[in-house]
Amino acid sequence: MRRVGGTELGYRMLPSVWGLGYATEGAQALVHHAFTELGVDRIVATTMTVNTASRRVMEKAGLSLIRTFFEQWPEPVEGAEHGDMEYVVTRETWARQHDHE
Known part of the structure; x- marks a missing residue:
């Protein structure tokens, strides 16, 4: 079950640039x-x-974990048995985080 509402943040990086800070x-x-x-x-x-690296990117972008969930995938990939995580940030929360800037 996915929560309704919100604009989705997504990114995909080539392995050659993983760990260089570009995703963050x-x-x-x-x-x-x-x-x-x-x-x-x-x-x-x-x-x-x-995917701990992606989770860290979301956290550095100001998003917070709100839930772990499990979906049935027709062709699961390795690690799918551990579920997925949903992160969220609202404009109000983000603005509070950036008031000092």
Whole structure:
């Protein structure tokens, strides 16, 4: 069951640039643009529980974990048995986090 509402944040990086900070920099820029220029009220993102790098990117972009969930996949990939995680940030929360800047 996915929660309704919100603009989805997504990214995909080539393995050759993993760990260089590009996903974090891009995600932070997209969240900032969504809230300051596009008038978005809520941003959501999901990743596999085992994808700790992606989870860290979401956290650095200001999103917070709200739930772990399990879906049935027709062709599950390795790690799917651990479920997926949903992260969210609202404009109000994001603005509070950035008041000091």
